[in-house]
């Protein structure tokens with residue numbers, strides 16, 4: 001029996017023999033029932049398409065204002081990085097850092113890692129540092145919290161609407177779509193299929 005035919009359950013460490021799956025099938029551990037691997041035809045391709053979409057949305061979301069506010073004839077608007085700058089200037093360093101890391105840096109790293117891993121693979125090439133970038137992706141993923149940031153923005157908008165006229169900017173809608181695109185890229189990315197594809201190119 002070759003070593004490729006075995007799979008270890010990541011929850012309970014049970015050693016199992018790998019079975020071929022039909023399209024859309026899921027293999028579950030016979031002891032604890034957790035998902036071991038899935039067979040998603042075109043899953044990696046879908047993940048790449050959504051990653052490229054996310055990259056475009058990320059640029060739009062950060063280049064344009066999230067909201068514009070009109071109060072007593074004065075108009076002001078801000079981008080995400082503008083918000084971070086204001087927080088920093090107001091000496092709220094930890095909040096500024098947290099917003100920068102969770103809403104900007106980690107989502108950017110996640111999107112970049114997806115594209116770095118998947119685009120060369122789609123073109124039939126292998127690139128350097130795949131294990132490192134793969135680990136980076138898994139480190140960045142839990143820290144990307146655009147949905148928490150969006151929730152905060154929506155609560156703020158609803159509160160501010162009582163005091164001033166608040167106009168949602170193009171970046172706000174881009175952030176909503178970005179959130180969906182990152183989730184879709186992540187859902188299509190099956191680690192086992194990824195490594196199987198990398199091995200087939202070597």
Ligand SMILES: [Zn+2]
Pocket residue numbers: 009010011012013014029030031032033034
């Ligand atoms: Zn198990």
